[in-house]
Amino acid sequence: QICLSLVKLLFYLAHSPLGSIVLLDFQPRQFVMVDGNLKVTDMDDASTEELSCKEDNDCTLDFPTKSFPLKCSVVGKCEGINEKKNLFNAYRYFFTYLLPHSAPMALRPFLSDILNATGDLRYGINETLKAFEKVLHLYKSGLYLQKRPLLLKDYISLKGFRVVEGEDYKCWPSYSHLGCLLSVHSAEEAAAICNSQSQCQSFIITQRRTWTGRPLALFQSSLTDLIPDANAVVYIKRLASSGEGL
Numbered sequence: 001q002i003c004l005s006l007v008k009l010l011f012y013l014a015h016s017p018l019g020s021i022v023l024l025d026f027q028p029r030q031f032v033m034v035d036g037n038l039k040v041t042d043m044d045d046a047s048t049e050e051l052s053c054k055e056d057n058d059c060t061l062d063f064p065t066k067s068f069p070l071k072c073s074v075v076g077k078c079e080g081i082n083e084k085k086n087l088f089n090a091y092r093y094f095f096t097y098l099l100p101h102s103a104p105m106a107l108r109p110f111l112s113d114i115l116n117a118t119g120d121l122r123y124g125i126n127e128t129l130k131a132f133e134k135v136l137h138l139y140k141s142g143l144y145l146q147k148r149p150l151l152l153k154d155y156i157s158l159k160g161f162r163v164v165e166g167e168d169y170k171c172w173p174s175y176s177h178l179g180c181l182l183s184v185h186s187a188e189e190a191a192a193i194c195n196s197q198s199q200c201q202s203f204i205i206t207q208r209r210t211w212t213g214r215p216l217a218l219f220q221s222s223l224t225d226l227i228p229d230a231n232a233v234v235y236i237k238r239l240a241s242s243g244e245g246l
Contacts, residue, residue, distance in 0.1 A: 002094065002098055003094055003098050003099060005033075005037050005038035006090055007090070007128055007132050008037075008129065009038055009039075009040070010083075010087060010128075011129050013082075014125045018048050019048040019050075020080070020082040021046050021047065021048055022046065022047050022048075022083075022086055023040065023045065023046055023086055024045040024046065025042070025045035026085075026090075027093065028093055028094070036211050050077045050081055051077065051078040052076055052078075053073075053077065053078050056069065056071055056072050058072060059071060059072050059078035059079070061084055061085060061121075068121050070084070080124065083125050084124070087118055087123075087124070087128065088118070088119075088121060090118070091115070091118040091119050095114070095115055095119075096115065096119075099111045099112075100112070101173065102172075102173040103135075103139075104139070104144060107135055107138060107139060107144050110131070110138070113131065114128065114131045114132065114135075139214075140212050142185035145189055148188075148192065150188065151191040151195055152191040152235070154237065155191055155236060156235070156237075157233050157235055157236075158226070158233065158235075158236060159232075160228060160232070160233075161226045161227065161228060161232060162204050162226070162227060162229040163202065163204055163218065163226060163227075164227055165178070165218060166178065168220050169200075169219075169220075171197060171219065180197070181217070181218050181219075182216065183215075183216055184214065184216075184217045190205060191203075193217070194235075197219065199221040200219045200220070200221060200237075201220065201221055201222065201223055201236065202219075202220050202234055202235060203219045203234075204218050204232060204235070205217050
C-alpha cells in the first residue's frame with residue numbers, strides 16, 4: 001500500500017502541470033500516510049529545474065552506491081533526470097525495505113522484477129506504475145491462486161459459531177500482535193495457510209477487511225472457547241475435530 005501510493009505520487013510529480021518535479025530532500029521522514037495515501041509533508045525542497053548539459057557526459061546521475069548515465073536532449077537538458085532521481089530514491093528508501101516482505105509467495109517474483117528494474121532504472125515511472133497495478137489486480141482478484149490443490153475439503157465447517165479472539169500462536173506478517181491474523185482472498189486460501197502451519201487447528205474468516213477489500217482470517221491452535229454467532233463459520237481440521245471428539 002505504501003509503495004503503490006508512493007508510485008502514484010511520483011507519477012503525478014513526473015507529469016505535473018509545472019513540469020517534472022524532483023524532491024531534493026527525499027527521506028522517509030518527509031512523507032506521511034493520510035487516509036491510506038502517502039503525502040509529502042514539505043515541498044520546500046521540490047524543484048522543476050532539470051540539469052543543463054552540452055553532451056551526454058554532463059548527465060551522470062550519481063548516488064552513493066550507483067551512477068547512471070543519461071542522455072542530453074536537443075534542448076540542452078538531461079532527459080528524465082528528475083523522474084529518475086525520484087524513482088531511484090523510492091527504490092532505496094522504500095522498495096528495498098517493503099517489497100520483499102509479506103506478499104504471497106506467488107506474487108513475490110513480480111515484486112522482485114519491480115525491485116530489480118527500478119534499482120537499475122530500467123523502468124521509468126510509467127512502467128513502474130503499470131507493474132504495481134498488475135500486481136494489485138492479481139492480489140485483489142485472487143488470480144495468483146490458480147492451479148492450487150483444493151484443501152478446504154479437509155475441514156469441517158461449524159456454522160453459527162466463532163472463536164473467542166485471544167492470545168494464541170504468532171505468525172508473520174500478522175495484523176495482530178496477539179495471534180495469527182492474516183489477509184486472505186477466500187476460505188480456500190485460508191485452508192492452505194492453516195495447512196502450512198503446524199500449530200493451526202482451525203480458522204475463521206472475520207468481518208474485517210484490508211485496504212484492498214480482502215478479509216482477515218484468524219488462525220488458532222485451540223478449538224476451545226467457541227461462542228454462538230449466527231453470522232460466523234469456524235473451519236476445523238478434520239484430524240483436529242476427531243481428536244477433540246467433535
